[in-house]
Amino acid sequence: MTRAVLTIGKLAQAGGISTDALRYYEREGLMAPAAKTDSGYRLYGEDAVRRVRFIQHAQACGFTLAEIRELLHLRQSDSACCNDVRQRAIEKKLQLAAKIRAMQSMSAALERLIVECADGAQAVNECPILAALEQLDGDTERAP
């Protein structure tokens, strides 16, 4: 058990995060204060800074807060192994690759529309981009 030594402000400063974000993490079940003062102020243990950084790194890798909660559980589970974490990392990579593919498709659709409106000099009611978006057929609609 680590000593409850950090106020929420100190933890926020050490983790480079806002106090609102810390309270949000607490509501989402990712963080919990180790103790509260008699006045009800949250106090965190020294390990809380590591936990905040873990959450931030995982978010930067695309994990949702719910997925991060699972990773934190795995980290504390005796029956889990590194491969369980690896499996989740690979699935996340797959999901990111699918999103990248979808966004590339959207970008290509926009590119086609932009090319059709090369000079941008028409009146708004003759805008080929708006007209194409109204039609919503062909490749633009099928983009995954």
Add this chain to the structure above:
Amino acid sequence: MKIELFHAPGCERCAPLMAELQAAAAMSGVEWCEINVLDSLERAVELGVLTLPALAIDGVLVFATLPTPAQLREALRQRDKDA
């Protein structure tokens, strides 16, 4: 017909199930292909694989989790009938 099974190597729980499925596929005379998703990420994304292991039949993602051998046989039978 061709089965593509996408997996990440190292899953101890998957190995025996995959062997059972491979045997079921062999009995049905279907081509069996195990794909390490890290080697073929593009192919997996193309077929819409988001979770592992996943199984595709003739280039269509049919099972997002491992089926039982009976479920696989039924899917193959159905596909054969529809062809």
